[in-house]
Amino acid sequence: MTSVETAVVHVPAHRNAGKxxxxxxxxxxxxxxxxxVMLFPVYWMVNASLQPSGNTLTASFFPLxxxxxxxxxxxxxxxxxxxxxxxxxxxTVVFSLLVAAPAAYALAQFRFRxxxxxxxxxxxxxxxxxxxxxxxLYAAYNDLGLxxxxxxxxxxxxxxxxxxxxxxxxxxxxxxxxxxxxxxxxDGAGLVRAFVSIVLPISRNxxxxxxxxxxxxxxSDFLFALTLTTTDEVRPVTLGIYQYLGTQVSNWSAVMAxxxxxxxxxxxxxxxxxxxxxxxxxxxxxx
Amino acid sequence: MTQTELTTTAAASSAEAPxxxxxxxxxxxxxxxxxxxxxPAALYLxxxxxxxxxxxxxxxxxxxxxxxFFTGEAPWVGLANYQxxxxxxxxxxxxxxxxxxxxxxxxxxxxxGLALACYFKRRFxxxxxLRSMLLLPWLLPLIVSxxxxxxxxxxxxxxxxxFLGTFGIEPVPWLTSPAVxxxxxxxxxxxxxxxxxxxxxxxxxxxxxxxxxxxxxxDGATGWKAFRHITLPNLKPVISVVLVxxxxxxxxxxxxxxxxTNGGPANATQTLSIRSYQExxxxxxxxVGAAFSNILILISLxxxxxxxxxxxxxxxx
Numbered sequence: 001m002t003s004v005e006t007a008v009v010h011v012p013a014h015r016n017a018g019k020x021x022x023x024x025x026x027x028x029x030x031x032x033x034x035x036x037v038m039l040f041p042v043y044w045m046v047n048a049s050l051q052p053s054g055n056t057l058t059a060s061f062f063p064l065x066x067x068x069x070x071x072x073x074x075x076x077x078x079x080x081x082x083x084x085x086x087x088x089x090x091x092t093v094v095f096s097l098l099v100a101a102p103a104a105y106a107l108a109q110f111r112f113r114x115x116x117x118x119x120x121x122x123x124x125x126x127x128x129x130x131x132x133x134x135x136x137l138y139a140a141y142n143d144l145g146l147x148x149x150x151x152x153x154x155x156x157x158x159x160x161x162x163x164x165x166x167x168x169x170x171x172x173x174x175x176x177x178x179x180x181x182x183x184x185x186x187d188g189a190g191l192v193r194a195f196v197s198i199v200l201p202i203s204r205n206x207x208x209x210x211x212x213x214x215x216x217x218x219x220s221d222f223l224f225a226l227t228l229t230t231t232d233e234v235r236p237v238t239l240g241i242y243q244y245l246g247t248q249v250s251n252w253s254a255v256m257a258x259x260x261x262x263x264x265x266x267x268x269x270x271x272x273x274x275x276x277x278x279x280x281x282x283x284x285x286x287x
Numbered sequence: 288m289t290q291t292e293l294t295t296t297a298a299a300s301s302a303e304a305p306x307x308x309x310x311x312x313x314x315x316x317x318x319x320x321x322x323x324x325x326x327p328a329a330l331y332l333x334x335x336x337x338x339x340x341x342x343x344x345x346x347x348x349x350x351x352x353x354x355x356f357f358t359g360e361a362p363w364v365g366l367a368n369y370q371x372x373x374x375x376x377x378x379x380x381x382x383x384x385x386x387x388x389x390x391x392x393x394x395x396x397x398x399x400g401l402a403l404a405c406y407f408k409r410r411f412x413x414x415x416x417l418r419s420m421l422l423l424p425w426l427l428p429l430i431v432s433x434x435x436x437x438x439x440x441x442x443x444x445x446x447x448x449x450f451l452g453t454f455g456i457e458p459v460p461w462l463t464s465p466a467v468x469x470x471x472x473x474x475x476x477x478x479x480x481x482x483x484x485x486x487x488x489x490x491x492x493x494x495x496x497x498x499x500x501x502x503x504x505x506d507g508a509t510g511w512k513a514f515r516h517i518t519l520p521n522l523k524p525v526i527s528v529v530l531v532x533x534x535x536x537x538x539x540x541x542x543x544x545x546x547x548t549n550g551g552p553a554n555a556t557q558t559l560s561i562r563s564y565q566e567x568x569x570x571x572x573x574x575v576g577a578a579f580s581n582i583l584i585l586i587s588l589x590x591x592x593x594x595x596x597x598x599x600x601x602x603x604x
Contacts, residue, residue: 024411024412027409027411027414028411028412028413028414028417030406031406031407031411031413031414031417032413032417034403034406034417034421035417035420035421038421038424038478038481039424041424041432041435041436041439042423042424044435044438044446045431045434045435045438048435048438099327099328099331100328102325102327102328103324103327103328103329106321106324106325107325112325118325118329121332123591123594123595124591125332125336127535127587127588127590127591127594128336128339128340129538129539129560129563129580129583129584129587130539130541131539131541131560131563131564131576131580131583132339132343132563132580132581132583133335133336133339134564134567134568135339135342135343135346135563135567135573135576135580136338136339136340136342136343136346137335137339138567138568138573139342139346139355139573140338140342142356155335156335158331158335159335159336162331162332162335163332166328191317191321191324195324216426219428220427220428220429220430222428222429222430222541222542222546223541223542226545226564227564227567227568238430238431241430241431241434241546242430242545244434245433245434245437245546249437249438252438256434256435256438258434259431259434259435262428262430262431263427263428263431266426266427266428267423269426270419270420270422270423270426274419277419277422277426278486281422281425281483
């Protein structure tokens with residue numbers, strides 16, 4: 001019946017097909033305009049990074065004579081910091097997944113009595129202001145000798161990731177039919193084997209989503225870089241940018257080049273792993 | 288939804304479960320393994336969330352300064368730190384700024400986010416691609432956004448003032464005048480928050496059945512009317528979640544403000560979290576910083592409760 005109705009509706013619509021097409025082209029055009037306005041700052045960052053003088057006063061609207069001076073300086077000054085950020089972020093991903101994935105599975109599938117309490121605690125932990133954690137960790141790290149250390153930063157950065165990873169992976173794992181795991185158990189696989197050889201492969205997509213976000217969270221971390229490092233030895237690039245901003249900025253092209261380099265992971269992931277990013281964007285917040 | 292799923296899974300598996308005796312034996316053998324699945328995460332959450340919260344409470348009752356790091360002594364001072372916070376002439380300004388920053392950011396993000404979500408709900412060529420590209424500002428490191436906006440907002444050479452200048456508008460001292468700095472910071476934070484709002488609200492819009500609009504259209508409810516009488520009521524649970532989460536995330540914002548203004552000019556953009564940071568890490572008055580951050584926690588907690596209620600309602604409906 002529905003098909004009859006649509007057919008009826010479509011007959012007159014067919015006559016207006018041209019008009020209809022114009023209208024949807026109009027929507028696309030307006031949509032592109034909205035996106036252009038929203039992403040203008042990103043364009044401006046790239047444009048400013050390619051300006052030769054390093055001074056926005058003379059910046060042209062298009063980088064017609066692109067200069068890579070800014071990038072040369074950014075890599076010379078911030079190269080080691082970029083490497084530090086990369087190492088910290090990659091290890092944070094591994095650490096967060098190792099800690100959070102089994103917990104997510106347990107909260108999704110084991111019949112613990114206190115599941116709801118645990119979920120509540122995780123939700124609330126996400127709401128604790130980072131400065132609270134930094135205040136306490138500074139004192140603790142000072143005693144433990146973890147200030148200015150990569151392990152210290154990794155452990156702290158995982159606070160951005162672990163609650164999120166648990167929640168998003170649990171939301172996925174709750175849909176895994178128990179029968180699949182039970183079948184393996186009947187064949188004699190232990191809990192751990194069943195988890196590693198069955199649950200994890202099935203959860204591949206959610207693992208990727210969780211891992212990508214853990215990376216972005218850690219890569220973007222500024223608060224712990226700011227509070228838990230005090231020397232140049234261990235310095236994530238976010239702090240490098242902040243230090244550029246601390247003094248009167250005289251060379252914008254180097255600052256913007258560093259900003260562009262720091263944006264590459266986000267831009268690359270948004271383009272190459274759109275599916276996973278979209279899944280994480282909706283999954284983590286409401287569910 | 289999650290809860291019903293949980294109970295159904297539990298019920299289904301208990302129906303398939305082997306006879307009770309074997310099950311009990313299996314449980315005792317497996318009890319330890321099962322706990323090992325959660326133990327690392329539980330330990331981590333206790334050490335990196337539980338401990339800091341407790342430590343902040345004790346710190347706020349102590350004279351905890353640079354000296355403490357050398358001598359290991361932090362004398363108990365009762366509520367003196369809180370007294371110092373309340374008596375400081377930056378307390379009320381920072382409370383007001385926190386409120387203005389939060390309300391302004393949320394209002395802007397939400398209204399623009401809802402408008403964009405509704406716009407992208409229509410199907411047109413590239414709609415999905417354009418919508419997912421909108422996520423970019425949300426994924427960039429906040430300090431990168433701050434740096435970019437600082438160059439855009441520069442008074443003499445920034446592109447925004449150049450643009451406004453073509454309409455004959457005098458250069459605005461966005462980040463250097465105490466009168467406008469907070470507005471500038473709010474504008475940037477709105478930009479940062481729009482993608483999150485679009486994504487969540489778009490998800491909510493997708494869940495409203497088309498039949499409701501078809502039925503509404505028969506009754507003459509289209510356009511604005513349909514939005515008021517169909518979209519808004521059905522989106523209500525999602526809206527409350529977005530707003531409350533927005534508040535919880537916004538009151539703790541640090542990166543954006545530090546990157547743009549460092550709390551200045553003339554303390555015009557001081558918020559509770561900036562105060563907490565500066566007391567602890569600039570003045571090395573950890574006790575006072577902890578007192579500020581405990582006030583922040585208290586406010587977050589109120590909204591956390593509201594969130595959980597809103598979320599439960601969203602889950603139930």
